[in-house]
Amino acid sequence: MIKIFQSWLERYFADEEAVLVAVILIVSVVVVVSMGVVLAPMIAAIIIAFLMQGIVLQLKRWGASHTISVSLTFVVLAGTLLVCVVFLVPVFWRQLINLLNETPKMLVQGQQVMLLLPQQYPGLVTEEQVRELIGALRIEMTQWGQSILSFSVAQLPVLVGILIYMVLVPILVFFFLKDSEQMLQWFSSVLPRKRPVMRQIWVEMSLQIANYVRGKSVEIVIVAGVSSIAFSFLGLQYALLLGIAVGLSVLVPYIGAAVVTLPVALIGFFQWGWANEFFYVMVVYGIIQMLDGNVLVPLLFSEAVKMHPVVIVLSVLVFGGLWGFWGVFFAIPLATLCKAVINAWPTVSRLDAEEGPSGREPSNK
Template identity: 65%
Template sequence: MLTVFKGWMERYFADEEAVLVAVLLIVGFIVVIQLGGVLAPMITAVIIAFMMQGVVSRLKKWGVGHKTAVSLAFLILAGSMVLALVYVLPAVWKQAHNLVKETPRMLQDGQALMLLLPERYPALVSESQVNDLIGTLHTRLGDAGQVVLSFSLAQIPILLSVLIYLVLVPILVFFFLKDADLMMSWLGSLLPSKRPVMRKIWREMNQQIANYVRGKFIEIVIVAGVSAICFGVLGLKYALLLGVVVGFSVLVPYIGAAVVTIPVAAIGFFQWGWSADFFWLLFVYAVIQALDGNVLVPLLFSEAVKMHPVAIILAVLVFGGLWGLWGVFFAIPLATLVNAILNAWPTSLTNEASVVEESSELEL
């Protein structure tokens, strides 16, 4: 057993850079796990900076200076935040408040429909099963009510955190955009001068994360806007709220679309029942999801690494369980990072192959 382990260590950790990469990965993992909450504003600023870096690069291609490009990108970001805070968030909050007020009536209607099941399908559903299900739902709703109450009592610290984010994150984004090259040069000075594996991994991941963040933001905006407009045209209640929820559901591939189908269908059913409007809603929602998965995603993520759906779902479950919402958001880039590390990891076999290749070139 020791011989096998020693051979494995000599194969995968014979290179000094491999040991350094492993140490950096372990330290980074521990820091994120232990200090994720403290570093949340910094992580948020880095994500937004990746997104706005595309705007800065485009402006610089048009002949705009670096400082002017950064200032214009920051003004676009600030204007978007003001627009969301003044117009979008109040409307979404109002619709969410109205939905909470109307939830008891919707539950009563649902309970009445469930009580009809034993009469219509006595061979499949019994009255005792329906009563047990209703009791379980009441218990769950009571727990949810306590959560909402505790949330309302804890609003002051949440508001303070929001204020900190609104002030601190834009400042960090501005300096990340302005001094990105200086910061990267400083970080590079702390690492060995010869680091081909790190350079390979960084080049691949820098491009992948930038494309993913910008593409995912555009996807959220388009899906949310189209969904809200379509729901509004159909006359569905809480159209803006449901549109925003559908937009954010794209953060969780496959699973998000399936989960969001439940509230969309439920609100449509309680509003229209088994009518043509309800089936039109399901049809339009299915078309939106189909266009998102088959047209929008391939256009936005054409340069992304192709991954099997099973690998994507596994990455969402693993990284979401480790880092919550951030892990879900970065599940695909983190899976790509793992793949890039595995492909670029130096082993004794690759070192021998490189030596043979260099010797053959010298002979030629």
């Protein structure tokens, strides 16, 4: 057993850079898992700065200086936050409160519909089964209500933290954008000069991460905006709330669209029943999902991440369970990072092939 383990170590950790990459990955995971809450503002600022970096680069291509590019980008970010806080957040909060107030009425309507099932399908559903299900749902709703009430009372200090983050995160974003080159140079200075594995991983990841993160952010905004406008035009209640839910559903491939269909269908049904308006909403929702998958995604994601659907779903479950929302958001890039590390990892056989039979690097002649 010891010889097998020693042989495995010699095969996969014979190169100094392999050990360094392993240490960096382990330390990064430990820091994020153990101090993720404390470092949340900085992590969020790094992500936002990465998203805004594209605007800075574009302004530089148009001839603007680095300082002017960063300043204009920061103005765009501050203006976007201001619009969200002044216009979108109050509407979102008001619709959420109305939905919570209307939930008991929706439950009564749902109970009436469920009590009709034994009459329509007596061979499949009995009245006793329906009443047991209604009783179980009441217990669950009571527990949810108590959880919401306790959360709203116990988490009041979180509001103060949110206000602090709204000031702290933009400041961090500004400095990350302004001094990004100096930070990268410092980080490179502490690494070995010869780092082919790290370069290969960086080359493979940089384009895909930039393409995915920026493309996914644009996709969320477009899908949420179009869905909110379409639902509002059709007269569906809680249009902004449902539109944002539809936009966020694109974070979870294959599952998000299926999950968010339920609240859209339920609210439409409780509002109109089996009327034509209900079917109009579902048709429009289906068209939005079809256009998103067949038109918007191919346009936004020029470099497709080729992964099996099972791997994508597994990545969402694993990284989402570890890091919550950000884990879901970065599930595919993190899975791509794992794939890039595996492909670039130096082994004894690969090192021997690169050095050649004489122990030296093969000649190009």
